[in-house]
Amino acid sequence: MNEALTIDGLTVDFGGFKAVDGFTTVVQKGELRVILGPNGAGKTTLMDLVSGKTASTQGSVHLFGENITNRPEHIIARHGIGRKFQIPSVFRDLTVRQNLEVAASGEPGVFRNLRLHMVAEDRARVEDVIAMTRLEPVLDTVAGELSHGQMQWLELGMLITQQAKVILLDEPTAGMTHAETFRTAEIINEMKGSHTILVVEHDMAFVRKIAERITVMHMGKLLAEGPMEKIETDPKVREAYLGSGGIH
């Protein structure tokens, strides 16, 4: 089974307005897919539909062959979808280490977690992720006090610790400095291969650094799909971006 995420005819109707409209795509295992599209194209909504935040009105989502359409968020997460939000979402009152520890628990139930210590395997994963995200110096800092970049990396780190099979990243470099963006590209490149990733991103320099295949969305529909070179020269894509200043 090489199809990690299969989205088929996915549609959501917000009282007549279809933010995502019959969207279909297949993401292969280990692939890094970038989703482009002008503001309001429906990219975030697509992620909401896949991750269970919003219920779709038509179509289906399959994860490694299993139907996860419109299941509750935590069930979808347990099936292997991890999600990073446009606004960094971490546990602000917990320390960085505690954030990762919460993400590490392989066991979701209350009663199974009535114990003081972590399973050795989970602990090892936390250590690995700390090294990868370079959060070592701030481990005991409360997450709410991290810099914007660190917070984003922590959230990424949590997705890795969580062992998500398919990771959805919504504008992971939004608001980052150049150096931070560069570091994020490094982390994402490190994740390549071992994770299947879907990234929404506006920053074209960043996209060039990480992209393999690109999907362009426009008005809730799939506009084009293919490798970078093909997308950049696609007349339909150029036209869609005209209003918003073209691909930058």
Place this chain on the structure above:
Amino acid sequence: MSSETSSTLPSSTSRLQRHADWAVYALFIVMVLGAPLVIDDVFWLNRIAKYLVFGMLGIAIALSWGYAGILNLGQGLFFGLGAYMTAMSLKLMSATSLQQGSDKPVPDFMLWNAEPGAVTDLCCINKGSFLWIPFQSQWFGMAMSIVIPLIVAFVLSSSIFRLRVSGVYVAIITLALVLLVRLLLIDAQPITNGFNGLTDLGWLTIGGFEFDPYMVETYYVVAVSLTVVLLLGRWLVSTRAGLILQSTRDDPTRARYLGYDVAAYQIFFFTISAGIAGFAGLLYVVAAEFASPSFMDIGFSISMVVWAAVGGRNSLLGACIGAILINTVEATVSETEIFKEAWKLIIGGIFVLVVLYLPNGLAGIARDLLGRFERRRKGTPAETAPKAAE
């Protein structure tokens, strides 16, 4: 008084802080258990026993408000239910229930209000009296003091949290519920003695030993219970589940996306908190010898929240100490009539100040002081100030 009051929370630390934390726990437990050695006035000891019960309520509040972020303004419901269950059993053990010309116990108030010619037996003296039958066993009543709050809390929280009700709405619902139950309780006069509550109770009796509320032994029943609840609570919040619970408080959406069924955690801890309040109700009846609908007055439930806020809602021990301290001061102050009224104003003022400026209460001050001391000792700058333990 919103549960969203901004705060930077305690999240774990340094070794010194952890040690200090345990030292404070140890000191507290030694003081609670050692109090009878210093205080030989049994009336004061009995008073303190009641305040320790309030301390237990502080723990219950801290668990749901501080750790789960659920502001329950109706904790008095669970306390009251717990109190009534045990009070029913103790009522049947009272001499007043046996001296009514029947060989089986019947509460005196039922006899006073009985229809002429009614059979003076719990089975049928009035329509609801049969409910009292199992309470002839003291152990049944005591078990129900915990079981009933657990069941009610479970049913209530299941509906609230599955529907993702949160924040101030939970506070309103719990508040409304305690009011409602209080009315029902008063209304069910034939079986609850309505407004007057249950008085003239017998004493808790274990293995032939009668726990007179004005005996050191009774104080110890309360003190040991509090110690056990405090340590169990501490263990609970230190577990993985306790950490996950705190994560659901900070950001429920993130917790869901990590695969946690947030409602399950909220239901579990809300229910445990209710069980603790029910147990506190049981102990209160043992020490105070009455149960009354006033336990379900809104003012009482709100007081609990104030105690916890002042002591530090993010700390089980802080909230517990807050409750004991405020009540002790109040008792001392209320001896004079003028102060009694002023006290209400003072405590209200303190509460507002705490909510505005000290979201972590007394426990927060202690942590800050310790953190400052630690930094000075290490000579490190203040920027990565680790927030304290628990």
